[in-house]
Amino acid sequence: MGRARLAAGDWTRASELLRRALGLWRGPVLADVSDAGLTWPELAALQGTRLAVHEDCIQAELAMGRDRELIGELESMLEAEPTRERLVAQLMVVLYNCGRQSEALDRYRRTRDLLADRFGLEPGRDLRRLQRAILSHDPALALRLTTAPGGAADFPPPAGPRPAAAAAPQPPRPRPAPTPPARADDRADGSRADDSGAGRAGTAAAPAAEHAFRASWERVERRAASVVMVRAQWTADGGALAPERVDHAVKELTADIRREMAPFGGHVRRAFGSVWLVVFGVPRAHEDDAERALRAALALHRHFEAPGPATPGATAAGPVPGSGAAATRPVTHLVVGTGEVVVTYDDSAPEPVEVTGEVLDACHHLLLQVPRGELWAADATVETGGADLGFAPVPGVPGVHRPAPARPEGRGPSGHPAEPPFLERTHELNLLRGAYQDSVRRQLPYLVTVLGEPGIGKTRLIGEFAAALRDGAGPPAPRVLHAGTPAFDAHTPYEPLAGLVRAYTGIRAGAPAAVVLPALTNVVRGLLPHADTGPIVTALAACLGLPAPAASAEGPDGGAVPREEVLGALRQFLEEAAAERPLVVVLDDLHRAADFVRSFVEDLTVRLGPVALLLIVGARSELLHTRPSWGCAKRRSVLLHVAPLSTAATATVIGAASGRRHPTPADDRRAALADGNPLFAQAYARAADAGADHPPAVLAVAAAQLDGLDRTTRSVLRDAAVVGGTLWRGAVEAVSQRDPEEVGRSLELLESRELLRRVRRSGVPGDVEYAFRYAVSRDVALAQLPGRVLVERHLRAADWAALLDVPRPGLLAFHHDRAIALAEADGTPVEAMERRAWEALVGASARAAAAGDDALAVSCLDHALDRCPPGEPERVWLVTHHRRIRDSLGARVHRRRPAVTG
Incomplete structure (x- = not known):
């Protein structure tokens, strides 16, 4: 009955019933038998039952707030059962709640030493997590113990992985302990997790407490x-x-x-x-x-x-x-x-x-x-x-x-570097050449969409094809019209279609109506000598951004010509131009164009008549993110993805940009950073002597790619960057503390955007491993997080690494070291974090030794000793423990470092 009331949360009734049950015991059980040296299984079972009931009773009374009253009782029980971990945990929580944190940690150290000396064991997982929670002053500590209805108390990890359905930690009772650098329930982008979970006290939070959490909403x-x-x-x-x-x-x-x-x-x-x-x-x-x-x-x-x-x-x-x-x-x-x-x-x-x-x-x-x-x-x-x-x-x-006053408006000396070598694009050129030949031979329009990431060489590929076409095409020679979509300051919403009209007619952007209208009239009359050219000229003038006399809500900028008429005139204009002689139309950076322009371009070759017209569209892969069905099920349509260069070709581009004929080892390192991207390769080559890790141009591209993601995916990417250049889905879940399915979807999206690559053989059994494709993407994502947020994220990653079945001491030490370095730079005391680091490595060593991997256990202790300061009282125990495990290896393990002395 007492345990049933405890499970129901009726602390007072549970305490009364359990105290009455304990009162049924009159002294030690079967004391005469025990004194005679006999061992009965029934005796051990009865003693275990009595201890468990006593622990349940103490748990109920802890929930009632009787912390100070229970200290003496717990200490006397621990004198008889010093290795009973649940009793140790309850006493640690009581001491912590009474403001005696140092005594709580001292009790943990005494228990750990006793377990090591008697049994060669480390404390259990729950007790270790409680110790880390005390070190980090976890605000959930006082509440989570009270909600465990039976068995071992459910002690929270300070910042490590937790179930997705767990309630967010609630505001703690006032404590004299300092607050951590960042809260464990902050999201990866700095937003606040929901604070309305179960376990909240019955009264509403005070206005001062709400104000204290206000900063975390930003x-x-x-x-x-x-x-x-x-x-x-x-x-x-x-x-x-x-x-x-x-x-x-x-x-x-x-x-x-x-x-x-x-x-x-x-x-x-x-x-x-x-x-x-x-x-x-x-x-x-x-x-x-x-x-x-x-x-x-x-x-x-x-x-x-x-x-x-x-x-x-x-x-x-x-x-x-x-x-x-x-x-x-x-x-x-x-x-x-x-x-x-x-x-x-x-x-x-x-x-x-x-x-x-x-x-x-x-x-x-x-x-x-x-x-x-x-x-x-x-x-x-x-x-x-x-x-x-x-x-x-x-x-x-x-x-x-x-x-400079002597320069023409908006123009200066060309600052563009020489073109890099054009390598490994023969296959793509042949596809473009074949599409053009088919279009001329069959007198039908073709669409070729050239896709690729920023800087991969789409514009260069199209330019090389157009140049070869002008030089090598037989009669009749094709006309090539090229227009790009500006990133900003567009003259008209019809860009880049307006650029095609300007390219054909020779009209300058921004020219006045007195220049535009006569030029358009002459061109249209030449293409359509027997048609009424007035409406077509008016529509093309509207495409170029000229105002018309009457207003129409459908027209651009309140112009007179409806959009359908403008697009119809453009279609007729291009068809007549292609009927005159073969026409190659190049529309670059179409992903920047307005949605109605992209729809017009996608359907253009289907709605044109039988003319020799090759439409080449250059765009980034994000075009498919907004229009996944681009070109699908359309006749005479080809989708061409420009692949990255090989490592050797990338090194050649770097060497050419650096003025060298043959690549050097340094060029090979830069080629690894560029990862087949010619723009990145040139930028790294030019910035070789600047001393920066990444050139400004590369940083700008990476930052723009990150901002093209939705908020959740961008947040997950930042958490992945905290884990490292190589990362695991479980680690990202632990760092972000988001729903696992949400994290999985975001990582798959990042893989489809080519920001991450999946590793076929994961280094963590049962987990999915990824790697950043570009180091700059990870560096930019990390640079966007404030230092205090990074401290908390690295501690979460360390807690995840500490719970791996097969310890990874290098990974565990890396995250603790980064957290400590960032906290020191921010002026935060790091003594508790340093202790947390080497104690986590000691725990990893114990797990490795229990699994029979003494070499890995020694490696963990090596890292722990490197982080345990000479003045630390536990260093003597740590050195002794390290020597004992090393000696157990004997001749089976090659000693990678000499024995450490205190």
């Missing part, structure tokens, strides 16, 4: 970003500006900045006063954030230099209310910089609530030095994204550039 990330900082000054004749005039001027200028930044993807934030901050790369990174920031700053600079109405005395809409004095246009100062920032999000909004970092301070300091009306950019930004923008150093100011 998500904090470290990111590389480019920023534009703008400062404005106004002057007026006749004295100071009235407050309402200043307010109006600030609002007008804010609208101008937002309008100029929007095409480049900048997020405008008011810093303070008349200073504006525009951030690129937050909340989503792009490969060209530095270039976007520079081009946006140039556009804003040109906007301020252009003639227009004065501000704040007058605007295009008229004078500002209350302005009584003449005014001038604002004088602006602009600075562009690139660096690392820390971004804080709130779960309720996708935009960051706070952006901080050294780069902001550096830009603000530089902003005070910029002359009136000038734009300055930091070296790092210009080197990364300003090769074609014509920036020159500022005389007398080191590390700063400004636009």
Whole structure:
């Protein structure tokens, strides 16, 4: 009955019944028999039953909060049964709850020594987990013991793997112990797990406790970003500006900045006063954030230099209310910089609530030095994204550039390196050549989609094919039209289709209507001499972004021509051009195009008439992520995946970019980092002397790939990065503490995105092993996690490694060492973490010895000794234990290191 009430959670009634049961015993059982030296199985069973009932009674009274009353009773019981681990655990919990943590840990050490001396054993798993929970001050410690209804208490691991269905730890009772660097229930992206699980006390949490957990709801990330900082000054004749005039001027200028930044993807934030901050790369990174920031700053600079109405005395809409004095246009100062920032999000909004970092301070300091009306950019930004923008150093100011006045607008000396050797693409060229020949021979349109990851060489492959076609194709010579989809600042939503019209007609982007309309009219009349060309010219002009006289909600930007008419005119235009002579149409980077453009392109060859037209689409693999059925079940459609280069070819590309004919061992190492990607290979070759692990261009591509993932998958990828370059599904589950099925789906998605590779033979039996394809992907993912979050993640990974059936001492030591190093860098005390590290290695050694692998046991102890400081009281025991196991090996194991002395 007492145990039934205990299982039901009726602590008071359980205590009463179990105390009454204990009162039925009158002294030792069969004392006369025991004194005579006889051993009866019944006697041992009765004694075990009495102890178990006593433990159940103590458990009920612990749940009632009688911690201090039970200390003496537990200590007296342990004098008779010093190796009874459940009693030891109960006493440790009582001491911990009374604020006597050191005594609780001392009791654990005494028990461990006693087990080792008497039986050569380590404490059981539950007791070891309890000891780690005390070391890390696990907030669930006080609650989890009270909910175990019978048998051994369910002691929680401090940060290790736990069942997915387990309730999230609840806020603990107030304790004098310090809080850990990060909570075990923080998600991988910094979000909070649900705090409403079972085991909560009946009363609601106090407002102060809720406030204490508020910080954990925010998500904090470290990111590389480019920023534009703008400062404005106004002057007026006749004295100071009235407050309402200043307010109006600030609002007008804010609208101008937002309008100029929007095409480049900048997020405008008011810093303070008349200073504006525009951030690129937050909340989503792009490969060209530095270039976007520079081009946006140039556009804003040109906007301020252009003639227009004065501000704040007058605007295009008229004078500002209350302005009584003449005014001038604002004088602006602009600075562009690139660096690392820390971004804080709130779960309720996708935009960051706070952006901080050294780069902001550096830009603000530089902003005070910029002359009136000038734009300055930091070296790092210009080197990364300003090769074609014509920036020159500022005389007398080191590390700063400004636009060179002698350069044409937006253009500068070419900064692109020489083309690398074109290797291992013969098969792909033959496929493209065969598709073109079939199209000409059969007079039918063909679609070839060239897919691949960033930098793999899709554009180069298409360019080499087009060049060979121009040089070697027989009569009639084909016409090749090439258009790319811009990453930003598109002239029209019809890109890249508008680029085809410009390529055929020779019209420059942004040309006025007086130039565009006559050119279009001449071309269309030449293709359709007997048709009414007016509607077609109007539709093609709308495709190029020219406004039309009447408005239509279906047209682009409120234009007059409905989208269906524009696309129909484009289809007719291309068909007539292909009827005149064979036509090769190249649309590059189609994954960036609008969805309606991709739909039009996918169906184009099916809806065209019998003409010799080869449509080549270049896109990243993400095109299939948004349109999985691209090209499926369509006639004359080919899907071509560009494969990575071999290691030898990659080394050749690196050697050529470095100016060497033959690869060196260093080139082979860089080839392993590039993993067959020509863009990465060139970048590593050019950055060989820079001293950085990864070139900025490679880091930018990796960051953009990560931000292309959904939030859950990106979080799982970061947890996988914590585990290591080689990782296991079970380890990622332990680090992320997410549902195992969710983790499995995310890892499979990451494999399909070619960020991870599955290893055929797993190093952990029964688990699935993966490896990062690119080291840079892992490094970028790790760099986005704050140090305190990384500490907790590494401790979770260490706890997972500590529970492996076959210990991996190197992996276990690595995660503990990383956690300790990160905590030290953050100024957190690490004494408890150091003890936790070597005690975990000692436990791994005991498991290896129990399994008969003495060599592995010695290896674990070697790592433990390396991490146990000389002044530690347990080091003497550890050295003795190490020597005893080494001696047991005898001549069977080659000693890899000399015997260690204290």
